[in-house]
Amino acid sequence: MEDVSAVTAPTEAQIDKSAGFHPLPAANLERVDSFGMNLHAMSYVWRPSTVAGIHQVFAKARATGRKVGLRGAGRSYGDASLNCEQICLDLTRMNRVLSWDPQSGIIEIEPGVTLRQLWQYCVGDGWWPPVVSGTMFVTMGGALGMNYHGKNNFQAGPIGNHVLDFDLVTPTGELLTCSREVNPDIFHAAIGGFGMLGCFTRIRIQMKHVESGHLSVYAFSTRNFAEIIREFEARMDRADYLVGWIDCFATGAMLGRGAVHEAKYLHIADDPNPQQSLRVENQELPDTILGLLPKSIVWRFLKPFTNNAGMRLVNWAKYWSSATIGNRKTVRQSHAGFAFLLDYVPNWKWVYKPHGFLQFQSFVPAETAEKCFTSQIEACHRAGIVPYLGVFKRHKKDSFLMTHGVNGYSFALDFAITARNRQRLHALTRELTDIALRAGGRFYFAKDSTLDPVSARAYLGEDTIREFARMKRRCDPDGMLHTELAKRLFAEDLLNT
Amino acid sequence: MPLPFKRCIVVGASSGMGEAIARQLCREGATVALVARRADELARLKGEIAAAGGKALVFPHDVRDYQAVEALFQQITAHMEGLDLMVYAAGVMPLIEPDEYSLDKDLLTVEVNCMGAVAWLNQAAQRFGREGAGTIVGISSVAGDRGRRGFPVYGASKSFLDAYLESLRNRIARTGASVVTVKPGPVDTPMTKDVAKKPLLISAETAADTILKAAAASKRVVYVPWKWRPIMAIIRAIPSFIFRKLNF
Structure with a gap:
């Protein structure tokens, strides 16, 4: 047996073990994923179904010295609902x-x-x-x-x-x-x-x-950013919904080409049977494509196309059909059918397995949007990482403190993450962020996974962050509410770390 | 290729292969929780790692204190905000005479080599199974491949570890986690300093390098050095009636 009597005992500072640590039940330890599947956390998850249950979770966090991260359906693309090794307060069972x-x-x-x-x-x-x-x-x-x-x-x-x-x-x-x-x-x-x-x-x-369960949807193609912005500006006073799709593979004079869907509410006089069109079963998205192929397996057919060559082809085909057979057509579509495009192919994100994907979305004033988004796509091409999907929307300012809203446009870009492009993609998103910031851009916490504290400070401003921190101290003086996003962007300002 | 491990626990980190593994992980940029009984040795190691620009954390613990493991494991994972690699390198091999049957030594061997491993690796396996990621490394031995005349309980404890690690692998490998059984021959460590015969002896650093490469590649069973694999295959094939007449 060894003799340790002659050795000097280590000081407290040399020991990281803490006597006052209170473990949480291992039964509650779960993997919690971001929607983009590129980030995850192991958290101790509680799913209360009452307000009293929420109080109990906060009390447990206080008693064990843990932080609490709030989570709903986990549809944020990045780390907004992740909270590594801490408590995840999942609210999906409070659903009455x-x-x-x-x-x-x-x-x-x-x-x-x-x-x-x-x-x-x-x-x-x-x-x-x-x-x-x-x-x-x-x-x-x-x-x-x-x-x-x-x-x-x-x-x-x-x-x-x-x-x-x-x-x-x-x-x-x-x-x-x-x-x-x-x-x-x-x-x-x-x-x-x-x-x-x-x-x-x-x-x-x-x-x-x-007044009706249907919308009147007008679709047409646009040749570049200048044209799509011109169309949006001309239509936004009379349209109820406007959304653009951009083929991010296009270059040169066609850079920014895409398609627009403009939708308007129908009035009762335009719908012969509104009671029928407003029934839930007439709003539901179909389970099959052409009545045959179950939608639940469609992502498997898309998977072979989820690469640069395949997605170039898919984007080209979509633009070609938008510019020819689908151009300047008006159709009637249910509210759900028009609104929930992401739900048409269940689990579509699985095409990005195993490394996942990230979405980069910037919100830019109308006057700088064309130049900004053109520069962003050019940067993607230079980096050799082209987004597989680009979505374009019109916005306006709002009165909320930490808002992402601008009087301008947003451009959302879906990037596949691969084993080899991770670092280059990180560098690219930094460049895209800088381009957006120079254009007066803002960002959206539900999508973000790439900003850093300096960029967040640059678009929100010192005063806004100070005001939010004041509010945080008032509602959560101990800094108990915590997520990986908050830590990444506001550790010093909000979390007292 | 850089090692894919950023947050690691090494149990039995104060000397031998555990120490060498911890040092190498820290050199590669990982944060390593050093777990062992001797706090002073861990503090020394932490200081040396820090001086070399690495980051280690010290958690003194006797692996026979099984009841403390759950809380300590959770404390470490909370401290490091996750876990990528769990190495169980704690082990004892008390010297015994050819005709010695010491229950005290045997119990110590079973407690450290078997029960301590179960206490720690159960925690890691449960976590990694749920996470669908993570790597467990258990340091077994070629001694577990056959019941030899010398060190009967040590050999049995390593056989136990082999079967236990295989079971863990069969439980969690399908989720994406991996379990690596490491079977070293003699390694130049304090444990073997009084052992007379040490064929194919290698340094702890060489062993650590091989082990971490195997862990990064999610190997299932790795002999260290590799020459032990064919040797042990032959030894395992020796019929019992011959084997009992041999002297190793």
Whole structure:
């Protein structure tokens, strides 16, 4: 046996073991993934179904010295709902509709209610969510935390514009009711506050009245960024929804070529049978393609095309069909069919397995958008990493503290991550960020996984961050609410680290 | 190729192969939690690693304190914000005479080589199985391949470890995690300093290099050095009635 008596005992500073550590139950340890499948965390997950359950989770975090990250359906592309080795408060089981008034269109819900639940609950009464994302599988708590937008952002603003009030449970146990009149500063900071101030437990939303279950959708192609911007500017006063698709492989004079879908609500006179078109079963997306091929396996057919050559071909074919057989056509489409493009192919993101993908989205003022997005695509081509999908939208400013909204355009780029391009892609996103910042651009926490603290500070501004930090100290003085995104961008300002 | 491990635990890091593995991981830029009984040795190692520009954390622990493992494992993973590699390199081989049957020495061997491994690797396997990622390395021995005259319980403890690691592999490898059984021959470490015969002796650093390359490649069973694989294949094939007449 060895003799250690002659050796000097190590000092406390040399030992990292802490006597006061309180373990959490291993049964709650789960893998939590980002939607882009490129990031994950191991977290201790709790799924309370009541407000009392949320209080218990905060109490447990306090007793064990852990941080809490809020998570809805996990539809954020990056690390917005990840919280490594800490507590993940998953709100998907708080999914009850608390009240619904089909006369006024006001609905009161819990945060785990999904957008799908929401529209299915109301559409039969002639009401549609005022703002919807490209997928119906987000939770409304997550939607508020990110202040999500839709294809009607230039008209309707983000979802926060349609929230009447909400209850927020803070980590200190306080329940704050917030609206534009009561606690207005918290109202404007918690919406879009990426879960840093508290947990929404009750949300009241004003739904949008619709007279028909259909939209009139006009599709046409555009040859470059200048043309698509010209078309958007000309149409945004009369369109209800506008969305553009860009073929990111095109170069030269055709750089920025793509297609536009413009949708308008139908009036009752335009729909011979609105009661029929507003039925949930007439809104549902079909399960098969051409009545034969189950959509659940479509991603397997797309997988062989998920490479540069395949996606160049897919983008070319889409542009060609948009510019020929699909050009300047008007069709009628259900609200769900038009809104939830991302849900047409279930699990489409699996084409990006095994390394996942990231989406880079920048929001740029209208006057600098053409130059900015042209430069971004050129940078992608120079780097040899071309986005497989580009989506283009029109936006407007809003009054929320941490907003991504601008009076201008957003351009969302989907990049496949491979074993070999990871570092080059990281360098490319840094370049794309710099281009957007020079154009006065902003960024969206639901999509982001690449910004750094300097870039976040550059677009938000010192005053905004200081004001948000003040709000954070008021609602969460111990810095208990925490995510990997918050740590990545605001460690010094918000988390006291 | 740089090693794909950023956050690692090495149990039995205060000397021998564990120390060499920890040093190499730190040289490659990983953060390593050093776990062993002797806090002073760990503190010294941490200081040397830090002086060389690496990062190590010190968690003194007796692997026979099984009940403490769950909390300590969680404390370490929380500290490092995750875990990529778990190495169990703790092991004892008390010297015994040819006619000695010491229950105390045998119990110590079983407790350190078997039960300590189970306590730590159960934690890692549960975590990696759920995560669908991560690598477990268990340091077994060529001694586990056959019941030899010398060190009966040591050999049996390594046979136990072989079967246990194979079971873990069969449980979690399908999720994407990997389990590597390492079977070294004699390695120049404090454990073997009093052993008389040390054929194909290699240094701890050479062993660590081979082990980490095997871990990075998600190998299942690796002999260190590789020459032991054919040798042990032959030894395993020797019929028992001949083997019991041999002297090793």
